[in-house]
Amino acid sequence: MREPVTPPLARPVPDGPPTGGAELPSLLTRLLRRPRRGDRRLPVLWLVRAATGGDPGALLRRFVGQGAGRRVPHAVLDLTARPDVADVPAVLRELHRQLSLEAFGAARLRFRHYPLADWLMHQSLDVGADTAASGRATLVRRLRDWRGRRSVEEPQVSGESVVGTALQVLLWLLRRAVPSAVFRVAVSGRVPVVGGQYRWFMRQQYLAPRQSVTFLGFAERLTAGWRDGEQPAQVDKLLLHAFLEDLRQAYRRRVWRPGDWRRTAYPVLLLDGVTVDGVGHTLARLLNDVRNETGRNDPLLVVALATAPPPELPGTRPLREADDACDEWAEALPETRRLRRAAAWLVTLRPDDDDVTPPPGLAPPALVAPDPPWWARRFLPAAVVLALLVGAGAWADSRWTLDCHPALTGQVRVQLIAGECVGYSDGAAQVFNSEPGQDRLRAVQRRIFAQNRAAEEVWQRSDRRRPYLTLVYLGTLTGNRTRADEESYVSEREELEGLATAQYALLKESAAADGAALLHVVVANGGRQMRHAGPAVRMLEALARDDPTVLGVVGLVESRTSTASALRELNRVGLPVLAPTLSADRMDDNSSLYLQISAPNSAQVAMIETYARQVLRVTEAHAYYSTGEDSSLTEDLYVGTLVDGLRERFGTRLTRLDEWRTGRRLTAECGYRGLLLFAGRWSEFDGFLRALKECGADPPRHLVADDSVNRYMANPGLRASAPGNLPVTYVSKASLATCASLRAAQAARDDARGSFLTWVGAADLLDPPRCRDGAGAPVGERVSLAYDAAMMVVRAVESLAARLRHADTGRRWEPRSVNPxxxxxxxxxxxxxxxxxxxxxxxxxAPDSGEPVAKRLALLRVARVPDVAAEPVEVFHCGAADSGPDPGCRPT
Structure with missing residues (x-):
C-alpha cells in the first residue's frame, strides 16, 4: 500500500525567501513536526520583542488559534493579563488545564503523575489534637477516594438469615476489602502491574523520596503544612518533572500500540509577557534545570515572549538566522547539559520589525498537525495487530534472550536500574555487560563461572573436607560509553582475571590436600561509578545471610562518595572488603573491616614530589585535576584527596592548580620546564593529551600522570589512537608484576611471583595467556593486585581451618565454623x-588501620603513548618489594 503524502505542519507561504510574518511560523513549523523515527530535543525559544513594529505575541496567538481538524496541542498564557498566575504551580495548573482539553482533533493528553502531585499539595492534614497516625489515616482515606475505588454509598442487605449475612459479607468484600487491598498493594509499589505512578515518585530524585521509605510518607511531606520544611525550588522541580513525565509517557511510541504513532506534532506553550526574574523566567530556568539534572528529554516546546533577553544568555540572534542558531544549539547541547549550564536549553532570538508584521492581505498559516502514517490509522483491522503479536511472540520464543534476568539455577539476583543491570551472579545464566567490544570482559566471567562449577565438584569429591569459601567481586561492569571496537572495562576485566587466577591456582592443588581451600566467586555489578552500589549491597546482604561461605568482598573500583557509602553498608552487614586499587586517603574511616591493597594517595603524592625534587630537579609544578563525567570534587574522593595532598606536599611550589574540562586549551603549558601533573580520572586523559598537542614542537618537558591513567595505558585501543607523541611518566601500583620482573623473580626462586607467572601463562586460563615465550601479552597490574587480595583471604581461611580441626584432619568442612x-x-x-x-x-x-604501610609504588615512563608495543620503563620507585625495612624512594 502506498503511503499518502503527509501534509505540512502549516499551510505553505508564498514562494521565495520568508518575508514579514513568515519567519516565526516557519520556525515553529520546523520544530514542531515530529520525526517519523526518534525524537528531536526542543529548546526554550526566548523571543525579545522589537522596540518598534509588530507584536510577535499577536502573530503567534493567531497562528496557534486558527485551523480545524488535527491541530497541534498548545497552551497560550499571557502573564500580564493573568495576575492570578503568580507562581510555577499556578502556571503548571493552567497549562495542564489547556492541554487536557479534547480540542485538538485527536485523543487528549492524559496526565497521571502531575494531577496526583498537585492534588497532594492542596491537602491539609491538620488534625488538631489527634496523633500523626490519624493524619496518615486521613491521607490514606482521601487517596483511596481520589482513586475512585470507594463507593460513597453502599447498598444494604436486609434480613437476619444465613443467606443475608453471606450477601453482606460478599458485598463488604466487593465494596471495601478488595479495593482496599488493591490500593495497599498499589501504594506499596512492590507489584509491577499496579501502582506505577507511586513507584515513579519514589524513584525520581527530587525531595529525597528514599528518606520517607514509603510513598505515603513521601505524600505526607507534600501536603500543606508539612511542605513548609521542604525547599520550594525542589517542590517546583518535582511538579514540573511530574508534568514532563506525563508528556513523555503520552509521546512514547510502542510497536504494539499504533495509537502512540498518531501524535505527529509536539505540544507548544506560548508564554507572553515574560519578565526577567518573573514567573515565566522562573519556569524556563526550572525547565532547564530539570532537563539537565534528570538527563531526560521531553516533547514540550516553550516560546517565551519578553522585552529583554535572559541574564543566562544575554546575546541574541536575529530571527532570520533562527535555523543556524537552532542547529548550533543542538550541536552544543550534549556538552552544555552535561556541564549543567544555566542556558543549556535556551535559544534567544531577536525579531526585526518586519519579522512580526504579516504583509497586507496575508494571514498567518494555521498550525495543523501532519496526518499519522497509514499503519497507525484506525481503519486497520485488529487481526493485523493480532498477527503481529503472534509472530513477534513466536520470534521471541525462539530468539529473544534478556541480558538482565534472574535464573532458576545458581545464585543470581539482578535488577534493572537506570538502564543498568545491577546485582550479582555466579553462573553463565547471567553474564554482565552485553555491549559490543566487551567480549574479553564476558569471557573472563564465563571462565570464573566454569571454575565455580569445577570447585563445587572438587569439594563434593573430597567429601567436603577441603575449606570452601566465597568471595564477591563488586565492581563497575556497565555504564561506560564505548565504541563497537573499544574495550572500555580493562581494569574490571583485569581484576576478574586476578580472581580467576586465584581460583585456578587452588584447583591445581592435589586432590589429597584436604587443607587447601577452594574458591567460589560471585560477580556483582554496582553500576557506573558505583552509583548503584547501595541496591547491590542490599542484595549481597541477603546472599551473605543465606550462604555462610560468603566471607568477603573484593573490588569497589573507584574511590567516590558512593563507594564510601557502600563500604559503610558492607561494614554494617559484617563483610570485610579488600580493595585492590582504591587509594583515596582515609577510606578505612568508612569500615573497620576494610583492607586496602594499594598505597594511599598520600604516598603517591610523596613519591611524585620526591621524584620532581631529586631526579627532575625542578622547583615548581603545575597540576590539573578532573573528576570525570557527572561528578564533582566533593563526590570524587580519589581526586579530592589527591588535590589536598598536592597542596600540602608542594606548598608554594605548586604555582598552578586548576580544574581541566573537555575543550579547555593548554597552550599556556607549551614549553613549561617544571613538573606538569595530570591529577584526574583516566577518562579525561585523552582529551588532556589532545589539548597539549597544540604545543607542537614545544611541548611541556616533564609530564607526569597519576595512577588512574593506568586504566588508559592498559587499553591498547585508546593508546593506539592517542594524540601526539608526548613522553609520559605515570604512577604504577604493581610494577613488580610485569613480565620481565616476574621472570627475574622466577629465576631467583621467588615462589610467590614464580607461581603467579606460571598460572597467568597457562594455556587454559586467561585469553590470551600472559608472558609466554618471551613475547606474550602483558599481565596488567590489576591482575596481581586482585590476586593478592583473594589469596590473603584464602590463606587466612586455611589457617583457621587447620586450627579448628588439628585433632581430626578427616572431618568435613563446616562453613559456619568461621565467619567474615x-x-x-x-x-x-x-x-x-x-x-x-x-x-x-x-x-x-599498621594497628587499627586499613591502609598498607610502605607499599611499593613506582613511576613508569613511555617515550610515545601510541607505541603500544613498547613496554614501559620503570624510572623511580618507593616502598618495599619484600619483607624487611622500608628502603625509601630512589631511582630504578
Whole structure:
C-alpha cells in the first residue's frame, strides 16, 4: 500500500525567501513536526520583542488559534493579563488545564503523575489534637477516594438469615476489602502491574523520596503544612518533572500500540509577557534545570515572549538566522547539559520589525498537525495487530534472550536500574555487560563461572573436607560509553582475571590436600561509578545471610562518595572488603573491616614530589585535576584527596592548580620546564593529551600522570589512537608484576611471583595467556593486585581451618565454623609479623588501620603513548618489594 503524502505542519507561504510574518511560523513549523523515527530535543525559544513594529505575541496567538481538524496541542498564557498566575504551580495548573482539553482533533493528553502531585499539595492534614497516625489515616482515606475505588454509598442487605449475612459479607468484600487491598498493594509499589505512578515518585530524585521509605510518607511531606520544611525550588522541580513525565509517557511510541504513532506534532506553550526574574523566567530556568539534572528529554516546546533577553544568555540572534542558531544549539547541547549550564536549553532570538508584521492581505498559516502514517490509522483491522503479536511472540520464543534476568539455577539476583543491570551472579545464566567490544570482559566471567562449577565438584569429591569459601567481586561492569571496537572495562576485566587466577591456582592443588581451600566467586555489578552500589549491597546482604561461605568482598573500583557509602553498608552487614586499587586517603574511616591493597594517595603524592625534587630537579609544578563525567570534587574522593595532598606536599611550589574540562586549551603549558601533573580520572586523559598537542614542537618537558591513567595505558585501543607523541611518566601500583620482573623473580626462586607467572601463562586460563615465550601479552597490574587480595583471604581461611580441626584432619568442612569478621582478624594476625608476601609487593598494615604501610609504588615512563608495543620503563620507585625495612624512594 502506498503511503499518502503527509501534509505540512502549516499551510505553505508564498514562494521565495520568508518575508514579514513568515519567519516565526516557519520556525515553529520546523520544530514542531515530529520525526517519523526518534525524537528531536526542543529548546526554550526566548523571543525579545522589537522596540518598534509588530507584536510577535499577536502573530503567534493567531497562528496557534486558527485551523480545524488535527491541530497541534498548545497552551497560550499571557502573564500580564493573568495576575492570578503568580507562581510555577499556578502556571503548571493552567497549562495542564489547556492541554487536557479534547480540542485538538485527536485523543487528549492524559496526565497521571502531575494531577496526583498537585492534588497532594492542596491537602491539609491538620488534625488538631489527634496523633500523626490519624493524619496518615486521613491521607490514606482521601487517596483511596481520589482513586475512585470507594463507593460513597453502599447498598444494604436486609434480613437476619444465613443467606443475608453471606450477601453482606460478599458485598463488604466487593465494596471495601478488595479495593482496599488493591490500593495497599498499589501504594506499596512492590507489584509491577499496579501502582506505577507511586513507584515513579519514589524513584525520581527530587525531595529525597528514599528518606520517607514509603510513598505515603513521601505524600505526607507534600501536603500543606508539612511542605513548609521542604525547599520550594525542589517542590517546583518535582511538579514540573511530574508534568514532563506525563508528556513523555503520552509521546512514547510502542510497536504494539499504533495509537502512540498518531501524535505527529509536539505540544507548544506560548508564554507572553515574560519578565526577567518573573514567573515565566522562573519556569524556563526550572525547565532547564530539570532537563539537565534528570538527563531526560521531553516533547514540550516553550516560546517565551519578553522585552529583554535572559541574564543566562544575554546575546541574541536575529530571527532570520533562527535555523543556524537552532542547529548550533543542538550541536552544543550534549556538552552544555552535561556541564549543567544555566542556558543549556535556551535559544534567544531577536525579531526585526518586519519579522512580526504579516504583509497586507496575508494571514498567518494555521498550525495543523501532519496526518499519522497509514499503519497507525484506525481503519486497520485488529487481526493485523493480532498477527503481529503472534509472530513477534513466536520470534521471541525462539530468539529473544534478556541480558538482565534472574535464573532458576545458581545464585543470581539482578535488577534493572537506570538502564543498568545491577546485582550479582555466579553462573553463565547471567553474564554482565552485553555491549559490543566487551567480549574479553564476558569471557573472563564465563571462565570464573566454569571454575565455580569445577570447585563445587572438587569439594563434593573430597567429601567436603577441603575449606570452601566465597568471595564477591563488586565492581563497575556497565555504564561506560564505548565504541563497537573499544574495550572500555580493562581494569574490571583485569581484576576478574586476578580472581580467576586465584581460583585456578587452588584447583591445581592435589586432590589429597584436604587443607587447601577452594574458591567460589560471585560477580556483582554496582553500576557506573558505583552509583548503584547501595541496591547491590542490599542484595549481597541477603546472599551473605543465606550462604555462610560468603566471607568477603573484593573490588569497589573507584574511590567516590558512593563507594564510601557502600563500604559503610558492607561494614554494617559484617563483610570485610579488600580493595585492590582504591587509594583515596582515609577510606578505612568508612569500615573497620576494610583492607586496602594499594598505597594511599598520600604516598603517591610523596613519591611524585620526591621524584620532581631529586631526579627532575625542578622547583615548581603545575597540576590539573578532573573528576570525570557527572561528578564533582566533593563526590570524587580519589581526586579530592589527591588535590589536598598536592597542596600540602608542594606548598608554594605548586604555582598552578586548576580544574581541566573537555575543550579547555593548554597552550599556556607549551614549553613549561617544571613538573606538569595530570591529577584526574583516566577518562579525561585523552582529551588532556589532545589539548597539549597544540604545543607542537614545544611541548611541556616533564609530564607526569597519576595512577588512574593506568586504566588508559592498559587499553591498547585508546593508546593506539592517542594524540601526539608526548613522553609520559605515570604512577604504577604493581610494577613488580610485569613480565620481565616476574621472570627475574622466577629465576631467583621467588615462589610467590614464580607461581603467579606460571598460572597467568597457562594455556587454559586467561585469553590470551600472559608472558609466554618471551613475547606474550602483558599481565596488567590489576591482575596481581586482585590476586593478592583473594589469596590473603584464602590463606587466612586455611589457617583457621587447620586450627579448628588439628585433632581430626578427616572431618568435613563446616562453613559456619568461621565467619567474615573472624577471617578479617586472621588476615591481620598473619600480617602482623613480616607482612603478606604479595606479588605486587609486601603488604603490611599498621594497628587499627586499613591502609598498607610502605607499599611499593613506582613511576613508569613511555617515550610515545601510541607505541603500544613498547613496554614501559620503570624510572623511580618507593616502598618495599619484600619483607624487611622500608628502603625509601630512589631511582630504578
Amino acid at each position: 569478621v573472624g577471617v578479617h582478624a586472621e588476615v591481620l594476625r598473619q600480617n602482623a609479623a613480616a607482612g603478606y608476601p604479595g606479588v605486587a609487593g609486601v603488604i603490611r598494615y
